[in-house]
Amino acid sequence: MNTAEQGMGEGGLQGSVVRLSDCIQLMQADLVHANPTPENLAHPVSDVLMYDPLDEWTSVDDRIILAVGLTCGSPDFDQLLHRASNSNAAAVVVKAHGAPMDRLRSAAVLHSLAVLVAPDSVDWTRLVALARASVVGAAVDSVSGVRLGDLYAFANAAASITNGAASIVDPLGRILGYSTLPGQPVDELRRVTTLSLQETTPPAFDTDFKTVYASAGAVLIPSRGEEMDRIALGVRAGGELLGTIWILDPGADKRESALEALDKMAPLAGLHMLHARSASDFGERRNGDLIRTLMDDTAHASFAAAQLGLDAANGLAVAAFSIVRSETGSLEAVREIQRLLHLVTTVCNLQFNTSHSALIDSVVYALLPCEGSTPRAAHRRLVQEIGAYSHTISSHPLIAAVGGIAPRVEDLPGSRSEALQTLQYLLHRQSAVADARAGQSPATGLFEDYRVPLNLLKIGAFIDDNGLAGLDDIVKIQAHDAEQQTDYLDTLRAYLASNGSISTMAARLHVHNNTVRYRVSRLAKDFDIDLDDPQKRLWLWLRLTTMDLAPQAKPTTQR
Template sequence: MDSQERDRSVSEHSAGTVRLADCIQFMQADLVHANPTPENLAHEVTDVLMYDPLDEWTNADNRIILAVGFAYGSADFDQLLHRAANSNAAAVIVKAHGAHIEQLRDAAVRHELAVLVAPGNADWTRLVALARASVVGAAADSVSGVRLGDLYAFANAVASMTDGAASIVDPLGRILGYSTLPGQPIDELRRVTTLALQESGAPAFDADFKAVYAAAEALYIPSTKEGVARLALAVRAGGELLGSIWIIEPGEGRQQAALETLNRMAPLAGLHMLHARSASDFGERRNGDLIRTLIDDPEHASFAAAQLGLDINQGLAVVALTIAQPQSGSLDAVREIHRLLHLVTTVCNVRFTTSHSALIGSVVYALFPCQGEEPRATQRRIVHEIAAYGHSISPHPLVAAVGSIARRIQDLPESRESASKTLQYLLGQLAQQVPDRDEKTSAVALFEDHRIPLGLLQVGKFMHERGLAGPDQLAAVQAYDADNQTDYVETLRAYLASNGSISSMAGTLNVHSNTVRYRVAQLANIFGIDLADSQKRLWLWLRLVTEDLGYQMNPQARRGK
């Protein structure tokens, strides 16, 4: 049959019939059709069946069968195709499991059955959700020109059809897409949530969200002090809650029509959200892998830069951002760090018209271009801007550090290292604050703001690794203090910090000048420290300063001593 006959055959089906071709298009799951005849593509689809060979055979008429655990050439596989063909099944989805597509095509032709081959790494749970959603979505009103998974375009389509500004929200309260049609009124709540890409409260504890999730159809939500009235719909696929759609109330006389429109679009919304989730997961993983390669693997950095379309002609700086969460593994911490990723992405898109950011572990890494005559001033201003929005995503301090400028792709690991070290230093500074007395605020800095303490930390690390910080006069003083409950280390620190000024030491230690003179003399008598020797003073000062900085970076170490 030629292409004209195929098109004519397909067109003979009524608009309300869901065809296998429609489902394949809506699933977009990289399925390979082993036997794409016009008859197979035009086969009606009414449902989806997960098949287990140990279960009794059930009615498969016009159903897509997902053959989990089946392999080409097995008796169970041949029996399944035979039963499916005799029962007028619409198609069988199977994984190749090493079989060649020609072998699967021969089997499909032999049984005159549509066989769809899924990738070996495909998730069956996702496939069955996509298949079920595609059957319902293909039968629903379509939204012309909207690519599946483009939730911003879909939100615009919803807003256009309901006459109200639309937002699409996931179960964690993240804004996945919102409409931008001109002329549609919005309120302050809508402005705040779209700016932060996050609802102001957790949906799990919000009465309106709970009501929407419990309803089978779209609901009218009356106005409150926080915002105007809204229409809302819970979006599901295969029984799984994917999120919700919220519409600013379109006005008197249009509520019922808007509610009906939302209900009609529910299946299609599920398809869009499923595809968006898959694309988002893939995109985040891909960005994470590419950015990790850029900042950790100089050998392959050029390839990653090409994939991301980076322009390094003017230089780039790696920025490290995180939230000083006391419980880094908690659900709240995970939710907040993802909010931070969305915030960084949004701000970068606005300020740089592009964004290269990814979540790696519990740190968001971003690449800031060097623009204008004063690029560092610009970068400082932007991280301060991100920090200013920090309160909207977490009650804990937001910490951000801008690394050194990389003039070549190969220099990005060095920029990342300087950003990470500065970030750890800032976190250590925050940890020094007394929780009940100091109000912890966001900490933002460029690498060069703390170049000296960071350099001293490197000196301390070198001394420790080379065994240079072993038993010496400072260690002897520390041991003596621990055994005798004395404060000679503090006396030594005050002496070195004040360049030997007795009056300054007295003020620092809050003791009489004679007491200071006595303690300094004891340092010489008990420990044999010659404070007149400049080299010894320098060495003791380096030991004290690097050790103190180390304790700041790791407060637990001081408590454990």
Template sequence: MLDTGVPDLAQVLDALGSSLLRPLTALPEGPVPVSGVLIFEPRAPLPNVRDAILLAVGVGTAEARAKELVAAAAGVGCACLVVKSFGEPVADLVDAAQRSGVVLLAADEAVAWHHLDAMISTALASTVRFEQAAGAPAAGDLFALANAIAGMVGGATVIEDPRRRILAYSTLPGQAIDEGRRQGILGLQVPTGPDYDEVYRALVKAGRTCRFPAFRGGLPRLGVVVRAGSEELGSIWVVDAEGDLDAAAEQALSDVADIVSLHLLAARTADDAVRRRRADLLRRLLADPSSVTAVAPQLGLDPNQPVAVAAFAVVSSRADDVLAAHAATRLADLVSLHCEAHYGRHGCALIDGTVYALLPSGPSPKAHHELVADIARRAHGALRVPIQAGLGSLVPGLRSIVSSRADADLVLRALTDRPGEPQPCQVATIDEVWAGATLSALAQILAAHGALPRSLGPAVRAHDLEHGTTYADTLLAYLDADGDFAAASQRLSVHPNTIRYRLSRAEEIFGFDLADPDERLVLWLRLRLGDQVGW
């Protein structure tokens, strides 16, 4: 029924598309058979698997071992070698590949290696298996694919993502559908309910084509999960209106799941490319508001439309830097998806660990706050790390976007500088944390003026560190208590006279005057903000 011949490299590249894999060397005139995918492991010799596609994970194109890997790949008979250049020169590696007779391919640097592995493996499994469906649709054309499946299997077809959103549906005439499918297509979402939940659980657990009887007055169906490796990408559903879809139809649906996984992965890659471009545009706009004339049309925004900037960040300790970077990337994806659902594809960017999103003016500022809070809660639930979000002020147009971003950044700093352990999810505007935001802004000013005299806060802390004294803590307790000796002594668990003695000694040692309100204010600020400015 299906051709199970060996795929050709040119066919695989056609199926994946040039945006994913780009030849750096000319393809041979004749066919190049491909047997599978290998991932380079530097601590082990290459397995002797002929005609494999070798993924050079972690190997820079300018490194000496890249040329060594080309020679090793040729030695075991690999069909081609896939690299990521990340801007490094490739000319020498191209020459080495041409001399060795190994095809050299450049992968899209933004596509993770494990996704690339899954996409190539799916392409290999499906390239020659869909030949009977004349004019098989190009990767990403899901509606044409749904029609091809409907014609092959024999029933109205729907392709869904893991969240039961309908991505495509067949439109062949004469194929019966029921009310559930009709409502799903109208809203591009499968109806909710316990019956549906049970069906999806059974389908995922089975891992093969399943038959489901009619319920709620609907029609029977065949269903199959679409996967790339262990990752669930979605599902395919075919209506069995007459109950006559046989075992051959079940097998055909199972076989076609490989092709659908390739299309879904390709569609995801295309979406990622679009999202990266919007992120680049937003970065440009935030760095240079004068570019608004060129950037706004590409983001689909009116330059004079009021807009706010929201900033999201993962809270982590220094020990969690690697995990935090990974979480920040996932956070950017979550923020982008939620903002697209509410405002369209305007832009979301990850910049130095902070995720920024544009929020065009809505019905009210409260709507922005509610959306940001909802995104932060969902992100915390999905990532299981503390999330902070700052909502910048609404500005009259994109030319003032830097001001809104500055507000959002200041809110994040104020939330970060709050004493105590970070809360699981914190969201605020500049008006809600004005006191902390003001102190954070002052800390920036103090940190930027290293020429200011250091005879107050820094000198006190340095003395305490050298002599084992507690003048800084005593002064802060006294100033925080607004000059109340009893309250300060209670906070430090010492006698009020001890507070008086320490303050008197501090005035003698450091030369300030606690009776002077200006000196009290500056002293408090320098002690209070010392950690933030590195004192």
């Protein structure tokens, strides 16, 4: 009892009929047509079905059938082609799974049926959503000429049609695209959200978003305070909420026509958002892989740079960003690091008119060009600006660091290492307390700003790794202080920091001068330390300084 099952709702698409060639073009899903002919390309399409050989066969007239789980040559697949051809189906979509294209073409020709071959890696759920959105989108004649998935161009088209600045928002509150037409009025909320690429309040907790989600069509959202009114539309594909479109109210005289136009754009908006999501997922993974190759694999760095279109003629520098918070596994933590990636991408585009950024191992990286006579000043401005806007994406403090300039792409691992060293140092300073507190200022800087403490940390690591500390004076003083509840280590630290000045030490320790003299004399006598020996003082200073700089426990960055 074989049947064709509708995968995305009942009743078809309310009479919307387009040609198979239109659907294939709009889907852009790397489908290979096994037997294209003028007749089957012109076949009308009204719906998309998912096939289950165990269910009862129903009408498939003018439908695209997705043969989920079937392979060419199997009895179920052959039976599907036979029934689909006799029932006037528009096409059958199948995965090759190793079957030669000639074999698929022969089966299609035998049954006089269009057979579309999908990549083995394609997700069927995503494909059926794209297919159904394409069927609806092909029947919409508004907003033509915009490349599928280009939400910025689509937002400009929507803004032009509705006479109001447009923004496209996903269900997490991320701004996926916004209009840039000159002369259209905007308010402060629009300025803030387009800069941070994030809504100020998550849609799940925003009553305006809930109103839009509950509405079947475009709806007017009255303003709050000094903000402008908005009209908005929830965008869906096959019942899945893809996001919302927001238009700043063009005024009472144009409002009704704007609402009507926004309703008409809904099907095509869904198609664009589906394509943008697919492109974004692929683009982020590809960027991450290529940037990781640049920073980890010098043998293939040139290839990765060419794939990214990097101009490394003047050198490049690696910038690293993270958010300091005590717990990192929550949904909000994940959202914040994604918002950080979008903020970094946006500001890099504004500063350098290009952006190569990616989220790798809980850290957001950006490759910064080194153009002009003062590239480091431009790098400093970039991290400072991102720090200034970091409060729009998280209440937790931001840390940002830029490694040194890499003259060649093969030198980028060194710049990344310097950026991470600086980031870890800033993280240690920012996490001096057990848990990072909300409201702390961002910590940003260049590698050379912290070259001295970073080099001292390397000396400290060398001392530890080679067992040079052993049972030296510092270890003995620490043990004595812990056992006898004394403060000789603080006395020694103050002595070295003040170059032996008794009055400076007294002020630092908040005790009398005579108390300081007594403590210093006991320190020298009890531990047999000659404080007049410059080499001894140098060693004690190195030990204390590297101990104070080093984190006592490895801090946690956001994951």
